Amino acid sequence: MDTDGSSIPDEEWERFLREAEAGTPGAPEEPSARARMVTQRLREETGPPPGWRTHQPPRRRGRVGYVVGLVVVVALLVVALVPGRAAGWLGFHGGGGATAATPGAATPDDPFKGSPAEHWAAGTAGIRMPSARATGWMSEKQVSDALDSSLAFLSDAGLDPAVLRGERPAKAIAALNTKQPGISDYLANAFDSPTREDDPLLLFSRFDPSYARLAGDVVKTRGELRYREGERGAVEITADVTFVYAVGRASGDSDAVARTIARREIVMSWDDPDKVITAPGTFSLTSYRLDAANGGCENTTGYFRPDFEKEPGPSDGAAEVDPYERDTSMDERVNGRDASDCDTATRT
Numbered sequence: 001m002d003t004d005g006s007s008i009p010d011e012e013w014e015r016f017l018r019e020a021e022a023g024t025p026g027a028p029e030e031p032s033a034r035a036r037m038v039t040q041r042l043r044e045e046t047g048p049p050p051g052w053r054t055h056q057p058p059r060r061r062g063r064v065g066y067v068v069g070l071v072v073v074v075a076l077l078v079v080a081l082v083p084g085r086a087a088g089w090l091g092f093h094g095g096g097g098a099t100a101a102t103p104g105a106a107t108p109d110d111p112f113k114g115s116p117a118e119h120w121a122a123g124t125a126g127i128r129m130p131s132a133r134a135t136g137w138m139s140e141k142q143v144s145d146a147l148d149s150s151l152a153f154l155s156d157a158g159l160d161p162a163v164l165r166g167e168r169p170a171k172a173i174a175a176l177n178t179k180q181p182g183i184s185d186y187l188a189n190a191f192d193s194p195t196r197e198d199d200p201l202l203l204f205s206r207f208d209p210s211y212a213r214l215a216g217d218v219v220k221t222r223g224e225l226r227y228r229e230g231e232r233g234a235v236e237i238t239a240d241v242t243f244v245y246a247v248g249r250a251s252g253d254s255d256a257v258a259r260t261i262a263r264r265e266i267v268m269s270w271d272d273p274d275k276v277i278t279a280p281g282t283f284s285l286t287s288y289r290l291d292a293a294n295g296g297c298e299n300t301t302g303y304f305r306p307d308f309e310k311e312p313g314p315s316d317g318a319a320e321v322d323p324y325e326r327d328t329s330m331d332e333r334v335n336g337r338d339a340s341d342c343d344t345a346t347r348t
Contacts, residue, residue, distance in 0.1 A: 106257040108215050111246030115259060115347065116324040117220035120244065124155050126221030127241055136233040137272040143227070143235055146270045149175065149281065150225060150237045158205045158243050158264070159219050166303060169204045177271070177282040194302035201304065202290050205243060205262060208303040212247040215257050220244040222326065223263075235270040236286060242326060247306055258306035259348045261293040261323040265330045291333055293323035293345035320344045 105114055112118040120126050129151065132144035156163070156172035163169040168191055178184050189198035200206060207213070223241030230236030242263040249256060267286035271278050278284065296305035321333070323345045 106215075106246065106259065108248060108255055108257060111215035111248075111257045111259070112218075112220055112244065115244070117222075117244035117259070117261075120220040120222050122218045122220055123159055124151055124221070126223065127151060127154065127239075128224040130224075130226055135227065136229040136235045137274075138235050138270065146235055146237060146283075147225060147227070150239060150268055150283070153268070153283075154239055154241060154266075157203055158241070158262070159221075161214070161217065164205055164207055164214060164219075164245070166206050166209050169200075169206075172204060175282055177278045177284045179277050179279070180284045183285065191302060194300055196300060199300065200302050201262075201292070201295070202288055203264075203266065205245065206303050207245070207247060207260075208301065208305065209250060211250050211303070212258075212306060213250050213252070215246040215248045218246075230269055230286070232275045233272050234276070237268045237270065237283075239264065239266045239268070240326075240330065242324070244324075245304070249308060254308075256308045258294060258308045260295045260304045260306045261345070261348060262295065262304070263291045263323065263326075263330070265289050289330060289334070291323070291330065293321075294348045320346050322346045323348065 107113065112120075129147055132140050132147060134140045135143050138146065153172055153175045156175070157169055160169065160171070163172070173187060176183055176187075178187070186198050189195070190200040194200060221241055221243055223239065225237055225239050227235055227237040240263075242261060245260045245262070247258055247260065248254070266288045268283040269286045270283050273280070276284070292304070294306045296303075296307075299305050321344065324347070
């Protein structure tokens with residue numbers, strides 16, 4: 001590694017690979033897998049954390065989503081670790097910027113190939129958690145427990161294999177304060193008779209098992225939890241997370257792989273039971289919204305319906321949006337746009 005933290009030249013790296021294969025003594029030491037991972041993430045995460053958002057309707061023609069296009073961006077570098085930027089990797093930045101993608105088409109064996117998600121973490125490992133401190137009516141320990149429970153809700157709602165196969169998200173529903181006005185009606189309608197207003201996809205990720213199945217058992221994620229004191233001393237936890245789902249046809253008679261990208265922002269209020277009617281271990285929903293790419297733009301089925309056939313490229317003069325880019329806040333994404341609007345995703 002150069003003393004100034006510069007990247008390894010291509011010629012040097014190629015020479016190392018040749019010599020390592022031949023067993024040549026004195027070949028330069030390869031940076032560890034952890035060092036490469038940390039450095040790659042340091043280079044990606046440059047944006048400050050976005051601020052707290054207020055509720056606005058989700059962007060989707062018929063609910064949420066983008067018409068799918070694709071632009072392959074190629075920029076994969078082997079770099080040396082820059083020790084002075086370790087704070088960014090440890091979570092002091094927003095984790096926003098879109099990641100460069102490795103060239104090539106997705107396959108059933110490599111379903112995230114060609115997308116930035118190829119280099120993202122899987123499951124809850126991609127969701128950064130803040131340190132707990134006493135806030136509002138909660139002690140430090142109670143805030144820590146609320147953060148863990150909020151993360152568990154995200155997992156039960158967006159990562160559980162049974163829920164992704166279309167089953168009812170019973171564990172996630174159990175975390176909601178059903179005494180909150182409107183929530184019981186939403187849950188009663190969303191799964192049996194979904195509409196634009198009562199759409200389970202706003203909170204839960206589901207695929208119709210007769211139409212699509214997961215390509216493997218990995219869901220890629222990137223995002224964060226943050227919190228503040230809310231009304232009446234409540235602890236208000238905001239989750240802003242992008243989920244990337246790779247799916248194939250349910251029939252299994254094709255190697256086609258599509259990806260659905262769902263960015264969710266959910267604001268959860270952990271209320272003081274002395275001031276708000278709530279059951280222990282449950283939270284109220286302050287707001288929730290979704291931006292989704294390749295989930296079905298005019299879709300009120302209650303399931304994501306990815307397009308396996310659509311040709312890449314812009315559509316109908318719609319605005320182009322990179323669904324992997326996270327420096328743009330959800331407020332900016334939805335500002336001035338109607339719930340019936342569709343944007344064009346530059347890639348999936």
